[in-house]
Amino acid sequence: MMRSPSSNPDPSRLGSVEDVNGSSVSVKLAESTPGGLLFVNGEAYRVGQVGGFVRIPSGYVDLYGVISQVGAGAAPGPPELAPQFGNRWLRIELVGQGRRGTKFERGIAQYPSIGDSVHVVTESDLKTVYAPGDEDGYVAVGRVASAESIRAYLDMNRLVSRHSAVVGSTGSGKSNAVANLLGAVSDRTLFKSARVVLFDLHGEYAKAFGDQARVFRVGADTAAGERELHVPFWALTAEEFISLAMGPVSGTPLTLLQERLLSGKRASKAGGVPHGLPDLTVTVDTPLPFSVYQLWHDLYSLHSSTHSVSKNQNQTEATRAYIQDGAPPINAVGDSDKLERPRFRPLKDVKEDPDKVYAGLYGDLPRAHLDILESKLRDPRMQFLFRPGEWAVAKDGTTQADLDALLAAWIGADAPISVFDLSGIPTAIVDDLVGAVLRILYDAVFWGRLKQEGGRERPLLIVMEEAHVYLGAQSKSRAATAARRIAKEGRKYGVGLMLVSQRPSEVDTTILSQCGTIIALRLTNDSDRTQVTSCASDNLKGLFSMLPVLRTGEALIVGEAVNMPIRAIIDRPPEGRRPDSDDPVVVVPKGNDGKRIKSGGWTEPVQNEDYKPLVEAWRKQDPTAGGIKQPVKPKV
Known part of the structure; x- marks a missing residue:
């Protein structure tokens, strides 16, 4: 039975504080508090909703908390004593404080006292709590689920610099949430020089940002505005290059290889201009160009060449002459640019032959x-x-363009977002490629951190889609190594990380635990929820019990970028700005006229079935190869 307004002078009161255990508070509901709806100033509020907010006036400040548990289990003391306390209890996790009508702040300076009144947080209270402190630094990403008239804001300074993670099961709205977040970042009226790099494993985001993004892809469709993806091998460290190009090399072959690398880099001319560095400062890791084709040719010659000893010369003398004078091997031919192997005289030791080979x-x-x-x-x-x-290297170590042009193409100001479409990259090297690009970007903004385009002056946000694929818990791949470094050190140098994954349990805990903000959409897998919960602050773990029942597009946002935890409905991007991640339709819906709105699915017979275009697209590794035919309207 709902109480009348006259039964309590303060209709927002829920109960009183009965137990305080650190930041966790047990609240006994008042006898007059209904079990359903509570009316305050004509507005209805549900009582005792997990994830709901309460206010505890304490002296001159109001303490704010989140309901993490409801019922007998929220009573103080051991579970076996819960029945004698009854079931009208709430467990509250304190998250912040603020004076009436003033700015809310995270953290608490004092704890509530036994007997303090606990009140439902009204819509006017929520406006105070969620109001952005400085609107220039905040972006709205959705609406508060419990009060949809209130916008949900994120602090961009903390979202970028303190790292973040967007997690959710497949179909929970994760891709749309990422597109919405990055769409807000690409708003040139708010962020005139934003820099975001998105690693897109499945090509979902190529058209999600329109002209606000440049798309890099192997086999790019230049007519559609895509750019060819180039990653200069010579910008890698020696270890990265050797691992990616040759696999494990050790001993004398490694020493020989490093000598040739060093020699090639000292003679290089990046952008057609001598590098101008003293030879002693050039190392095998210095990002200077060298011809990998000439390197292969020279090493092949050293390993396969044969030499002759004349009648008047022994082998030791011939070897010494070869070392000192650099005498070329006999009959060496070949072309490094065409990968034509040098050919040499076969080994022989015949008495009647004047020379011994x-x-x-x-x-x-x-x-x-x-x-x-x-x-x-x-x-x-x-x-x-x-x-x-333009970064290809000639035999003499000359390139058309230097790394400044590469960085301008990748993170220049002409577009706020760069999408690296990796759908055409061989699976075997995705880890190494992502790691190499991460390392190039991080090293560039790290060493140039004091320059105008460095990370401290213009922070860089790196978004890693499907992070569980290459950032596994036990992974020693270059991508995982580079991501760990950014997660640990990036904040100081202006490099932020955003992980996106549907399997957070498979992401390295070291990396995930560094994410100051977690945007968690629906998660049904218990191990995934456990992983996310372990990375949240202790007093908020109870909130994550609601993850399996979140609606599509609804998220629980906790951490640095929000004033207090938000259960928010993320805005869906407008048509034409959504990632290509919608579920295929099995049963095509009908229109108002009773006919199917389009062909496809399983509901109508196939007309003019032809798998040849499919095979053509498969062979070319391009889903648009041969054009896309308009679907045939089914016969009704």
Whole structure:
């Protein structure tokens, strides 16, 4: 039975504080408090909703908390004593404080006392709590679920610099939430020089941001405005380059390889201009160009060349002459640019022959790494790396463009968002590629952090879609290594990380725990919820029990970027700005005329079935190959 307004002078009162255990408070509901709706100033509020907010006046300030548990289990003391306390209890987790009508602030300076009144938070209270402190630094991403007239704001300073994670099961609205967040960032009226890099494994976001994003893809459709993805191999460290191009190399072959790398880099001319660095300061890790094709040719010659000893010269003298004078091996031919192998006279020791032919100085060393390098240089899927357009290297170490042009293309001011579409990259090298790009970007803004375009002057946000694919818990891949470094150090140098995953339990805890803000959509898997809960602050863990029942597009936002935890309905991006992640329709709905609104699905017979275009797109690794035919309207 609902009480009348006259039964209590303060209709917002719920009960009183009966137990305080750190930031957790047990509240006994008053006998007059109804179990359903509570009316305050003509507005209806539900009583005892997990995730709801309460206000505890304490002296000159109001303490605010979130309801984490309802019922007998929220009573103080051990569970076996709960029945004698009854079931009209709330457990509150304190999150902040504020004076009436003033700005809300996270954290509390004092605790409530036993007997303090506890009140439902009204809509006017919520406006105070959720009002952005400085509207220039906040963006609205949705609406508060319990009061849809109130916008849900995120603090961009903390969202970017303190890292964040967007998690949710497939179909929970995760991709739309990311598109909405980045769409807000790309608003040039608010952020005139934003810099965001998005790693898109499945090509979902290519058209989600319109002209506010540049899309990089292997085999780009330049007519549609896409840009060819080039990653210069010479911008990698020596370890990254060797691992990516040759696999494991050790011992004498590694020493020989490093000598050749160093020699090539010292003679390089990035952008056609000598680098101007003293030879002693150039290392194998210095990002200077060298010809990988000439490197392969030279190493192949050293491993496979043969040499002759005349009648008047022994092998030791011939070897010494080769080392001192650099005498070329006999009959060496080939073309490094065309990957034509040098050919040499075969080994022989025949008495009647005037010359004795013997193997070169390195002929007995293994050369499996050279065969691997050659196969990758011939692989058309790897040309984005070894023939990177303007950053391709001639035999003399000259390139058309330097790394400044590469960085301008990747994170320049002409567009706020760069989408790296990795759907055409071989699966075997995605980890190494993502790690290499991350390392290039991080090193650039780290060493240039005091410059105008450095990370401290213009922060960079890196968004990693499907993070569980290459940031596994036990992963030692280059992507995971680079992401761990950014998660631990990036805040100081202006590099923020946003992880997006449908399986947070498979993401490295070290990385996920560094995320100061968590935007959690519906999560049905228990291990995923446990992982997310473990990364949240202790006094908010009870809130995550609601994750399995969140609606599509609804999220629980906790952490640095919000004043207090928000259960928010994320705005859906407008038509034409949504990622390509909608579920395929099995049963096509009918229009007002009773006919199917389009063909497809399982509801209508197929007309003019033809798998040839499908095979063409498959072979070209391009879903738009041959154009896209308009679906045939089914016969009714």
